[in-house]
Amino acid sequence: MKRIIILVVVATVLLGGGIGAGYRIGYSMYMPEIVRHIGTINNLTTDVTNLEQVNSNLEQTIVQKEAFIQGQESQISGLEVESAGLRTQISSLEAQYTSLESDLTEAREQIDDYQQQLSEKSKSIISLGNRLNEVLSIDIPQYYKWNYNGTRELNVAITLSSYVNYSEKQRPRDLAGLADMVKESKSDPSIKSLVNQLSEIADTKRYNDRQLADYVASFVQSMPYTVDYDTKGRDEYPRYPVETLFERGGDCEDTSILIATLLDSLGINVVLLHLEGEHHIALGVDVPLSYGYYYEYIGTKYWFLETTAEGWRVGDIPTEMKNKMAYIYPVW
Numbered sequence: 280m281k282r283i284i285i286l287v288v289v290a291t292v293l294l295g296g297g298i299g300a301g302y303r304i305g306y307s308m309y310m311p312e313i314v315r316h317i318g319t320i321n322n323l324t325t326d327v328t329n330l331e332q333v334n335s336n337l338e339q340t341i342v343q344k345e346a347f348i349q350g351q352e353s354q355i356s357g358l359e360v361e362s363a364g365l366r367t368q369i370s371s372l373e374a375q376y377t378s379l380e381s382d383l384t385e386a387r388e389q390i391d392d393y394q395q396q397l398s399e400k401s402k403s404i405i406s407l408g409n410r411l412n413e414v415l416s417i418d419i420p421q422y423y424k425w426n427y428n429g430t431r432e433l434n435v436a437i438t439l440s441s442y443v444n445y446s447e448k449q450r451p452r453d454l455a456g457l458a459d460m461v462k463e464s465k466s467d468p469s470i471k472s473l474v475n476q477l478s479e480i481a482d483t484k485r486y487n488d489r490q491l492a493d494y495v496a497s498f499v500q501s502m503p504y505t506v507d508y509d510t511k512g513r514d515e516y517p518r519y520p521v522e523t524l525f526e527r528g529g530d531c532e533d534t535s536i537l538i539a540t541l542l543d544s545l546g547i548n549v550v551l552l553h554l555e556g557e558h559h560i561a562l563g564v565d566v567p568l569s570y571g572y573y574y575e576y577i578g579t580k581y582w583f584l585e586t587t588a589e590g591w592r593v594g595d596i597p598t599e600m601k602n603k604m605a606y607i608y609p610v611w
Contacts, residue, residue, distance in 0.1 A: 448519065488547050504530060
């Protein structure tokens with residue numbers, strides 16, 4: 280713009296006077312060229328202005344791009360820090376993985392060792408089990424000797440497994456369950472063997488039912504009276520007949536259950552008696568008898584039979600138990 284103004288001033292001075300007409304004519308000849316150059320200069324000035332604007336825009340764009348690049352660089356720096364942290368974590372995880380892999384290898388070796396030991400123990404257990412079965416299958420001979428109109432003897436073989444099985448059975452929760460123990464025991468081989476011997480003796484001696492009941496009672500009464508707490512560590516522990524025979528003793532409920540099982544197997548009708556006010560179990564026997572103490576149940580007389588001491592016969596009852604009401608539990 281400064282150049283254009285200078286040219287216009289010069290042109291004006293030349294045309295305005297102070298210089299001869301010759302000069303005016305000469306200038307007039309150059310005037311179109313001057314105007315053309317002025318236009319060119321104006322165009323160039325416009326181009327310069329546009330270029331300056333473009334340059335300003337470019338500079339602004341550059342500033343923006345530089346700010347964007349700085350932001351990207353900042354993000355990259357953050358990502359690099361995060362990447363470094365992740366690499367550290369990866370290194371730590373790789374170390375943990377290596378450690379766990381080592382532990383796993385060691386654990387597998389221990390498992391293999393345990394499996395080998397287990398295999399050996401299993402073989403040992405199987406061997407012990409076979410040995411135990413052999414032991415449990417042993418028949419333990421039981422010899423009994425007592426007095427009943429002279430010396431009497433009986434031999435009964437009790438399989439050890441039978442005794443163990445009865446010992447592991449659940450005990451009844453109430454007195455009514457004692458009758459179930461009688462019914463359950465009648466099929467035991469040891470009981471059957473004992474019943475067969477008693478039946479042969481009864482046939483040989485020609486015993487009637489009352490005499491047979493007295494004879495069986497004398498056999499059971501000869502066994503020592505034992506207290507449950509002393510022998511089993513608990514106050515109430517009714518024994519199955521095989522247990523009483525094997526352990527060779529028991530209390531009132533044990534001997535009553537045993538006699539009831541034997542007499543019922545021999546065909547004599549019996550009931551279990553629980554005397555009111557007395558912690559005592561006895562037996563009621565349905566045999567022909569015209570004297571003694573009895574309890575009547577459904578029209579049948581059941582003669583009292585004490586099972587815990589020697590010398591008591593069918594119909595005999597301890598004085599302190601007379602006139603006591605009894606709860607009756609049939610075994611059929």
